[in-house]
Amino acid sequence: MISSLDIRANRESLTETLRTHGYVALRGHDIDKTAIRNFQQLAENFFALPLSTKAQYFDPNNGALAGYLRIPGGDDHYSSDVCEFWNVLCPTQLSDKSYLRPQNPWPSEINHFKETSLALYSQADALVHELLGHVSATLTSDANYLPGLIDDSWTALRMMHYPPASAEVAAEKLRGQEHTDITMLTLFLGGTDEGLEILDADGHWQPANLAEGEVLIACGEMLERLSNGLFRAVPHRVVQSPESVKKQRFSFTLFVAPRPEVSLAPLAQAIEQNGPDAKYEDISSGQYLAQRIGLGVVELVAGLRAALDQEIAHSETHLAANTAN
Numbered sequence: 622m623i624s625s626l627d628i629r630a631n632r633e634s635l636t637e638t639l640r641t642h643g644y645v646a647l648r649g650h651d652i653d654k655t656a657i658r659n660f661q662q663l664a665e666n667f668f669a670l671p672l673s674t675k676a677q678y679f680d681p682n683n684g685a686l687a688g689y690l691r692i693p694g695g696d697d698h699y700s701s702d703v704c705e706f707w708n709v710l711c712p713t714q715l716s717d718k719s720y721l722r723p724q725n726p727w728p729s730e731i732n733h734f735k736e737t738s739l740a741l742y743s744q745a746d747a748l749v750h751e752l753l754g755h756v757s758a759t760l761t762s763d764a765n766y767l768p769g770l771i772d773d774s775w776t777a778l779r780m781m782h783y784p785p786a787s788a789e790v791a792a793e794k795l796r797g798q799e800h801t802d803i804t805m806l807t808l809f810l811g812g813t814d815e816g817l818e819i820l821d822a823d824g825h826w827q828p829a830n831l832a833e834g835e836v837l838i839a840c841g842e843m844l845e846r847l848s849n850g851l852f853r854a855v856p857h858r859v860v861q862s863p864e865s866v867k868k869q870r871f872s873f874t875l876f877v878a879p880r881p882e883v884s885l886a887p888l889a890q891a892i893e894q895n896g897p898d899a900k901y902e903d904i905s906s907g908q909y910l911a912q913r914i915g916l917g918v919v920e921l922v923a924g925l926r927a928a929l930d931q932e933i934a935h936s937e938t939h940l941a942a943n944t945a946n
């Protein structure tokens with residue numbers, strides 16, 4: 622069983638639970654079930670569009686931070702079979718550097734995509750600001766420090782779609798390999814089937830089956846660095862059963878990251894609490910992301926876009942051959 626808390630009654634113990642476990646399921650928050658349901662409806666409608674229509678929204682020039690992204694099947698970090706995403710990038714435009722971030726595209730084929738997405742984004746963002754405020758109060762003298770890092774940032778609300786797996790991958794592979802998230806926090810808002818598992822502090826995989834209305838918070842690597850290891854990035858994975866792979870799967874997640882120029886050097890009070898020395902080097906959030914991805918982001922995204930073009934060309938050839946027969 623995963624730890625579960627009602628946020629209204631446990632504001633004080635919340636950070637302690639996060640610190641001990643690296644994750645917690647929350648209820649009693651203000652994220653509206655209807656907002657999640659409506660977002661799910663968008664996902665179902667959008668991902669059902671033809672590949673060539675979806676591909677219009679994959680812009681390699683925006684680093685795939687906003688809009689459509691498709692990852693082909695293979696032994697990659699994310700999934701053993703094809704998966705596709707839509708990212709809604711943090712919509713605030715506060716600083717004079719806002720223009721450096723890509724603008725969110727909005728698919729004209731789906732009604733109310735923008736309003737529905739931004740409604741859920743703002744509710745999830747409000748919860749994350751509150752959570753980071755509690756965490757910040759334990760690490761600095763300023764409860765607004767961590768929440769202030771995510772305004773105008775690369776935080777993204779992501780809808781993920783795993784189509785039914787092809788028979789060859791069904792038996793032996795995970796849908797999402799074990800990994801920790803690069804972000805500060807990850808907020809799992811729900812999905813259409815089970816399979817998410819979290820590695821607990823004792824080294825056991827725990828199924829993260831959320832009760833109705835619960836959302837799951839997990840600590841990521843950027844928070845681990847800022848807190849000098851007080852909050853640990855929690856490993857997780859997505860498992861599949863022979864039945865579950867035959868169905869498509871959706872999941873909805875807010876990835877919470879600071880602005881790219883923010884230093885991830887451990888905070889002074891965190892070093893005092895978990896020192897005596899800094900356990901992590903000083904690196905900016907943007908540099909760290911590039912380092913973790915390994916490849917340059919530009920090359921990575923250009924490769925994914927080329928794979929998508931190939932897939933479209935392949936399906937068109939197939940279609941032409943079938944029509945000719």
Ligand SMILES: [Fe+2]
Nearest residue numbers: 800801802857
């Ligand atoms: Fe993850």
